[in-house]
Amino acid sequence: MTTRRLLLVNGPNLNLLGTREPEIYGHETLTDVERIVTDAAAARGFEVSAVQSNHEGVLIDAIHAARADCAGIVINPGGLTHTSVVLRDALSGVALPVAEVHISDVYAREEFRHHSYVRDVAVVHVIGEGVCGYARATSLLIDVIVGAAEGRGRGIP
Ligand code: CA2
Numbered sequence: 094m095t096t097r098r099l100l101l102v103n104g105p106n107l108n109l110l111g112t113r114e115p116e117i118y119g120h121e122t123l124t125d126v127e128r129i130v131t132d133a134a135a136a137r138g139f140e141v142s143a144v145q146s147n148h149e150g151v152l153i154d155a156i157h158a159a160r161a162d163c164a165g166i167v168i169n170p171g172g173l174t175h176t177s178v179v180l181r182d183a184l185s186g187v188a189l190p191v192a193e194v195h196i197s198d199v200y201a202r203e204e205f206r207h208h209s210y211v212r213d214v215a216v217v218h219v220i221g222e223g224v225c226g227y228a229r230a231t232s233l234l235i236d237v238i239v240g241a242a243e244g245r246g247r248g249i250p
Contacts, residue, residue, distance in 0.1 A: 095164045095238060095241075095242045096162055096163060096164050097138055097139045097140060097164065098139065098140045098141070098142060098162055098163045098164060099130070099134055099139055099140070099141050099142070099163055099164065099165050099166065099167055099231065099234065099235075100141075100142050100143075100144070100155065100156070100159040100163045100165075100166045100167070101126075101127060101130045101141050101142070101143040101144070101166075101167045101168075101227075102144055102145075102152055102155060102156065102166060102167070102168040102169070102170070103123060103126065103143075103144070103145040103168075103169050103171070104145075104146070104152060104168075104169060104170040104171030104172070104173045104174075104180075105146070105147040105148075105149075105171045105172055105173060106147065106171050106172065107123055107126075107145055107169060107171050108123050108145055108147070110122050110123045110125075110126065110196075110224075111123070111125070117196075117197050118196050118197065119196065119223050119224055121223075121224045123145055125224060126224050126227055127141070127143045129224060129225070129227050129228050130143070130167060130227050130228070130231050131143075132228070133227070133228040133229075133231040133232055134231050134235065136232075137232065137235045137239075139164075139235060142159075142162075142163065149173060149177060149179060149180060152170075152173075152180065152183075153179065153180065153183040156180075156183045156184060156187055157183065157186075157187060159187060159189060160187045160189070163189060164189065164190075164238045165189050165190040165191065165192070165234045165235075165237070165238050166184065166187075166189050166190070166191045166192070166234075167191075167192045167194060167227065167230055167231055167234060168184070168191060168192070168193060168194065168211065168215075169193075169194045169195060169196065169227075170193075170211055173210075174193075174195070174199070174206075174209045174210065174211055175205055175206055175208055175209065175210070176210070177210055178210055180210065180211065181210040181211055181214055184211060184214045184215075185214045190216050190217075190234060190237045190238060190241070191211070191214055191215040191216060191217070191234075192215060192216070192217035192218075192219065192230040192231070192233060192234040193209065193211050193212060193215035193217065193218050193219075193220075193230075194219050194220075194226050194227050194230045195219075195220045195221065195226070196221075196222075196223055196224055196226065197221060198220060198221025199220060199221070200220070200221075201221070216234075216237050217230055217233040217234050217237065219233070
């Protein structure tokens with residue numbers, strides 16, 4: 094059976110959740126987000142390791158380390174979504190299923206937020222559903238992980 098652990102990654106400035114711009118990002122804090130994901134995962138028998146950093150290299154090291162003990166990654170890359178080939182390469186390099194989450198509807202905001210370097214390395218996208226979107230992304234990612242494990246059990250590669 095596949096490992097039953099997910100990595101939750103929150104990128105730069107998401108430690109400020111709940112302190113500023115509630116009209117865009119809501120009132121919940123990063124701690125609330127981590128609880129939402131932990132609860133959604135626990136409902137399906139999965140555990141969560143969480144990392145938030147304002148430093149790209151710290152996020153990349155955590156993504157690389159996930160190869161050892163995680164079955165998938167839930168990530169809100171923050172502003173790195175729109176700038177970081179390096180982050181995209183890390184996600185693509187570890188070859189784990191990825192769920193991309195954005196609290197706000199990036200497509201209804203400034204044009205520079207419309208492009209995501211992560212988009213096509215992710216198998217799940219939940220955008221503009223507030224922090225509750227993290228729960229849906231977690232559940233959809235677990236569907237992908239469990240579906241792949243069942244496929245392998247039936248001899249489907
Ligand atoms: O909507 C999202 O989740 C974003 O990933 C959030 C990023 C933004 O750059 C993306 O375009 C969309 C910004 C994260 C900063 O979060 C803050 C939260 C509270 C106060 C200030 C910033």
